[in-house]
Every structure is written in structure tokens, then in C-alpha cells.
Amino acid sequence: MPTATELGKMKKLEALLEHCRHVSELLGGEQYVSCSVVLPALCHLSRVMEVTEDDPAYMIKFKGTFAADMEGRKEKTNITWLRVATSLDPRFKDLKCLSKPERVEVWGTVRALLQEMERERPAQPDNQVTPEPPKNKLNLMLAHESSSEEEEDYIQQCLERYKAEPQTGMDNCPQEWWSTHEGAHTEMACLARKYLATPATSVPCERLFSISGHVVQKKRASLLPENVNRLVCLSNWLKKKKAVA
Structure with a gap:
């Protein structure tokens, strides 16, 4: 079992990671514009991960590792496209x-x-009169x-x-x-x-593949392709219905 000191550290890290959870949900949505939110979200995370004088050693190490990993991922993104969006x-x-x-x-x-x-x-169309140069x-x-x-x-x-x-x-x-x-x-x-109109991530598409993996299992390997499509669509529709309700 973790000690009281370790539990205190985990609570502090949990509060810090709450910002990461919020950003992940924000960028992984499909019912709203997400491409233009990437840079403001990364800017917010950068401010959250700044080291302060009150941070203990484990928090400084975590923030430094997280910030370095985030900067490495920025280099692989299309920054110009995100800035225009x-x-x-x-x-x-x-x-x-x-x-x-x-x-x-x-x-x-x-x-x-x-x-x-x-x-x-x-x-201009051919029937439109244009002045002579x-x-x-x-x-x-x-x-x-x-x-x-x-x-x-x-x-x-x-x-x-x-x-x-x-x-x-x-x-x-x-x-x-x-x-x-x-x-x-x-x-x-x-x-x-x-x-x-450009999505920020491919998370919604990957969710559909995950649902298909849950539908087609060893005990249901004989499902017809059209039945798999129906089950996947039904699962997606039911989730949307619950979200609206």
C-alpha cells in the first residue's frame, strides 16, 4: 500500500494531470471545431508546466519531462496550418x-x-463585355x-x-x-x-475501429460484413442519443 507521503504526491500530480485530461477531451471531440484550439491548448499546458519556487523535486522532474516531450511533439506538427486556423x-x-x-x-x-x-x-463569362486594354x-x-x-x-x-x-x-x-x-x-x-473543418486528431475514427474490434470477436467471427456495419452504427447512434438526452 502507498504511504501517506506517496498519496500526497499522487494527489498533487492528479491535480496537474487534470489539465491534460481536459485538453485531451477538447482536442479529441468530433461535434465541434477542434483544429483552431490546438495552439491555445498547448500554450495553456506550457503555462501549467512552468516550474515554480514552491515545487518539490519530484514535481520539477515531472514538469521538465512533460514539457520536453510536448516540445518534441510540436516539431512534428504542421504549425503553419494550426496558426492560420x-x-x-x-x-x-x-x-x-x-x-x-x-x-x-x-x-x-x-x-x-x-x-x-x-x-x-x-x-469572366464570355457574354460579359470587358473593356479593351x-x-x-x-x-x-x-x-x-x-x-x-x-x-x-x-x-x-x-x-x-x-x-x-x-x-x-x-x-x-x-x-x-x-x-x-x-x-x-x-x-x-x-x-x-x-x-x-479540419479535425485536430484522428481519435473519432480510431474509436470506430475499436468498436469494430469489440464487435468481431472469436465467438462472433462468422458475422456478415453488413451485420458488423449495422452493429457499429447502432452503437454510435446510441451513444449520441444518450449524449443528447
Whole structure:
């Protein structure tokens, strides 16, 4: 049996790991946007794992090991994608989880993505009348420069309008926000649909494989494939029904 001292250590570690449990459940969900929450969640864990003067030796060792492992996993993630997703979430668009130079870099990336979208827009239909280009070569160069500057100004205005929007609460759904404000931020809404729809992890898919492993056992190895599909779907539907109730 553990001693009273060991039980005290375990209680302190349990309180620390409660933050990890909360983040794991937050990132492993499938009923809400999770991709844009990754960086704020990691920033929260980094603050929790900071060593303080009151920490005993075992707590310092645990925090150091945990922080080192978390930094190693960050190197294998697509940080650029996560930063863009975070900036497109109206709950985290202030980017407080990043440093000021990193915030400038993120908005530069978003600006480049908007410029790329503008270039990839489909051409005008054949029945639409377009003005004839100027014949003078100097006028051609000036017109090209003018259109490029207008495009940059327009994209900058799109970014500034989005930044000026008030930050939403944590309980609000970012996809519902974009659905409501799509008319005012058409270009930004296209990026938001692409980035916010990406799941943070493959946990929901792995759960389905785990359910299938429980259904198909040695004593039920003769199940037909369609029956396995029905049992897996029923299990998933019953869980959702209980969650709603």
C-alpha cells in the first residue's frame, strides 16, 4: 500500500494531470471545431508546466519531462496550418498564444492565401463585355501596377474588417459565426471553411475501429460484413442519443 507521503504526491500530480485530461477531451471531440484550439491548448499546458519556487523535486522532474516531450511533439506538427486556423477562429483571433513577431507572420500568411485565392478566381463569362486594354506599352505597365496595388489594398481591407470584429465567447461555434457573417467577409469565409473543418486528431475514427474490434470477436467471427456495419452504427447512434438526452 502507498504511504501517506506517496498519496500526497499522487494527489498533487492528479491535480496537474487534470489539465491534460481536459485538453485531451477538447482536442479529441468530433461535434465541434477542434483544429483552431490546438495552439491555445498547448500554450495553456506550457503555462501549467512552468516550474515554480514552491515545487518539490519530484514535481520539477515531472514538469521538465512533460514539457520536453510536448516540445518534441510540436516539431512534428504542421504549425503553419494550426496558426492560420487559430487566426480564423473568432474566439482566438487575437493570437495571444503566440508572440508579437509570430502574430505578424501569421497575418502575412493569411494575406498571401487571400492573394492566391484572388488569382485563382475563374475568368469572366464570355457574354460579359470587358473593356479593351490600352495599346500603349507604358499604359499597360501602369495599369498592371495599379490593379496589383488595388488588389493588395482590397485584401488589406478584408483583414482589417475581420480584425475589427469583436471577439466571441468560448461557448460560441466559429462555424456558426462565419455562416452569419459570410456576407461581410466573403473571402475570409472561404478560408475559414477550409481550415476550421479540419479535425485536430484522428481519435473519432480510431474509436470506430475499436468498436469494430469489440464487435468481431472469436465467438462472433462468422458475422456478415453488413451485420458488423449495422452493429457499429447502432452503437454510435446510441451513444449520441444518450449524449443528447
